[in-house]
Amino acid sequence: MAEMLLSFRDVRAGYGAGIVLDAITFDLPENGSLALLGRNGVGKSTLILTIMGMTQIGRGRIVWRGRDITTDAPHRRARAGIGWVAQEREIFSALTVEENLTVAARPGRWDLKSVYDLFPRLAERRRNFGNQLSGGEQQMLAIARALMTNPALLLLDEPLEGLAPIVVEELAAAIRRMTGEGANAFILVEQHADIALSLTQSALVIERGRIVHSGASAALLADHAALDRLVGLRLAEA
Amino acid sequence: MPPVFGVLFDGIAYGMLLFLMSVGLSVTLGMMNFVNLAHCSFAMLGGYVTVTLMNALGWPFFATLPVAFIAGAVASIVLERLFFRRFYNSNELNQCLLTIGIVFVSIAAAAYIYGTDQQPMQLPPYLQGSIHFRGLDLAVYRLFLIAAAALITIVLVVTLEWTRFGAQVRAAVNNQRMARGLGIDVDTLFGFTFALGGGLAGLGGALAIAMLGLDPSFALTYLIYVLIVVSVGGLGSIAGSFAAAMLLGVADMAGEYYIPALSSVLIYLVMLVMIMWRPSGLFGRR
Numbered sequence: 001m002a003e004m005l006l007s008f009r010d011v012r013a014g015y016g017a018g019i020v021l022d023a024i025t026f027d028l029p030e031n032g033s034l035a036l037l038g039r040n041g042v043g044k045s046t047l048i049l050t051i052m053g054m055t056q057i058g059r060g061r062i063v064w065r066g067r068d069i070t071t072d073a074p075h076r077r078a079r080a081g082i083g084w085v086a087q088e089r090e091i092f093s094a095l096t097v098e099e100n101l102t103v104a105a106r107p108g109r110w111d112l113k114s115v116y117d118l119f120p121r122l123a124e125r126r127r128n129f130g131n132q133l134s135g136g137e138q139q140m141l142a143i144a145r146a147l148m149t150n151p152a153l154l155l156l157d158e159p160l161e162g163l164a165p166i167v168v169e170e171l172a173a174a175i176r177r178m179t180g181e182g183a184n185a186f187i188l189v190e191q192h193a194d195i196a197l198s199l200t201q202s203a204l205v206i207e208r209g210r211i212v213h214s215g216a217s218a219a220l221l222a223d224h225a226a227l228d229r230l231v232g233l234r235l236a237e238a
Numbered sequence: 239m240p241p242v243f244g245v246l247f248d249g250i251a252y253g254m255l256l257f258l259m260s261v262g263l264s265v266t267l268g269m270m271n272f273v274n275l276a277h278c279s280f281a282m283l284g285g286y287v288t289v290t291l292m293n294a295l296g297w298p299f300f301a302t303l304p305v306a307f308i309a310g311a312v313a314s315i316v317l318e319r320l321f322f323r324r325f326y327n328s329n330e331l332n333q334c335l336l337t338i339g340i341v342f343v344s345i346a347a348a349a350y351i352y353g354t355d356q357q358p359m360q361l362p363p364y365l366q367g368s369i370h371f372r373g374l375d376l377a378v379y380r381l382f383l384i385a386a387a388a389l390i391t392i393v394l395v396v397t398l399e400w401t402r403f404g405a406q407v408r409a410a411v412n413n414q415r416m417a418r419g420l421g422i423d424v425d426t427l428f429g430f431t432f433a434l435g436g437g438l439a440g441l442g443g444a445l446a447i448a449m450l451g452l453d454p455s456f457a458l459t460y461l462i463y464v465l466i467v468v469s470v471g472g473l474g475s476i477a478g479s480f481a482a483a484m485l486l487g488v489a490d491m492a493g494e495y496y497i498p499a500l501s502s503v504l505i506y507l508v509m510l511v512m513i514m515w516r517p518s519g520l521f522g523r524r
């Protein structure tokens with residue numbers, strides 16, 4: 001078996017004493033990609049937060065490139081190469097766009113020039129403060145800010161949520177471009193299951209805190225009945 | 239000299255002292271939500287370090303200032319590692335009880351070592367007296383205070399607004415969880431910030447002796463003023479703390495000069511009005 005980038009082994013996690021996730025086991029190879037699907041409130045964001053070390057772990061192990069990081073602090077995980085794009089975006093409103101990008105940047109192929117190439121609108125807004133941006137711009141900034149840390153694994157938590165259709169297309173294209181190069185692994189949480197599946201190699205479906213389906217994205221995308229049953233997908237809408 | 243200018247001048251000098259003594263608390267409170275009522279004890283420590291070095295060891299005034307800064311910084315970092323760190327996730331009542339306890343310990347320790355009298359302090363000759371400028375009579379020491387605090391403020395603002403360290407501090411004040419999630423070591427950053435704030439308080443305390451005097455009640459008396467500055471200025475805002483400190487300094491001096499009977503209540507009235515007008519502070523961001 002090739003060395004895995006990230007492995008979960010029977011992980012139970014939640015907030016305080018409350019358990020949200022249980023028996024979570026999966027592997028993600030270097031440069032791999034994973035779609036994380038499931039209805040609202042099943043624990044997708046909690047899984048992302050658990051990768052970041054921001055939940056309480058009840059049992060199980062999290063392994064990063066062969067090293068157990070189950071008890072590592074969040075900033076250590078980030079420095080080890082995990083880039084987090086939070087569902088709520090969480091832009092630093094007291095920092096300018098450019099400061100948001102540079103505040104935690106680490107050297108690598110993503111720098112100001114390349115993220116501005118990816119999101120030209122951020123270059124126009126570089127001197128604006130974080131709270132002066134539209135929803136779409138905030139999302140671009142959240143993604144660009146994570147890229148600036150040059151992660152080996154990028155976590156994207158519903159990056160298209162709540163955006164106007166035209167912005168969704170623009171962002172989906174950018175994500176496609178950024179991930180198409182295959183230079184880093186990524187996990188994509190997305191309500192638009194068709195978009196998520198078309199962008200990724202494999203998929204996990206979660207229901208009430210447990211994995212109920214795990215397989216290749218292409219196979220799931222082709223199986224409309226399974227999709228409908230697992231995520232109540234509204235493919236027709238998209 | 240027309241009284242209004244004199245009052246303004248004294249008020250600004252006083253405000254500069256209040257700013258030095260409170261800015262650290264504003265930043266650390268904004269960053270960690272930790273209520274450190276012992277902040278003025280660091281200022282008092284700086285004051286006692288300076289009088290001790292001058293009176294007992296004959297050090298020149300200026301040479302004592304860096305030591306007062308270091309004493310405040312070291313004391314704050316030691317307390318942070320020993321006690322405060324354990325209370326970050328505790329509620330505010332526990333934090334208040336812990337730190338007010340430290341205030342009383344510091345007052346008792348100062349009274350035990352130095353007695354309860356005002357400490358005598360002889361400024362160097364070139365900082366005494368006053369100069370005459372266009373009919374104004376300006377005390378040299380207060381001029382020096384204003385210049386020194388203005389310089390420190392500029393250095394502080396440049397550090398916080400223009401460096402990566404400053405951007406990381408602002409990011410951590412803004413959203414601590416996201417800062418950690420991007421790889422910023424918020425605990426270490428906070429340790430530095432805490433030491434810097436304690437150091438500035440120590441320096442402020444040393445500079446304050448010649449204008450405000452120094453006795454063991456200092457840690458409590460000026461705590462009130464520092465808390466007003468922080469609440470009026472808004473958490474984590476340097477500009478807000480600066481404006482609030484100036485406002486409070488001038489209001490306090492003006493109250494003492496024009497309506498002495500009301501002077502002890504006036505600052506509370508100012509605070510009340512400001513907080514009702516701007517609940518999150520002058521430049522508050524939340």
Ligand SMILES: Nc1ncnc2c1ncn2[C@@H]1O[C@H](COP(=O)(O)OP(=O)(O)O)[C@@H](O)[C@H]1O
Pocket residue numbers: 015018020038039040041042043044045046047
């Ligand atoms: N900070 C929190 N504290 C306690 N419970 C939470 C917290 N965040 C989410 N939850 C609970 O965890 C469950 C899963 O939430 P979440 O992971 O956000 O779902 P999803 O991202 O799949 O919509 C929900 O029942 C939610 O109420």
Ligand SMILES: [Mg+2]
Pocket residue numbers: 044045046087157158
């Ligand atoms: Mg979610």
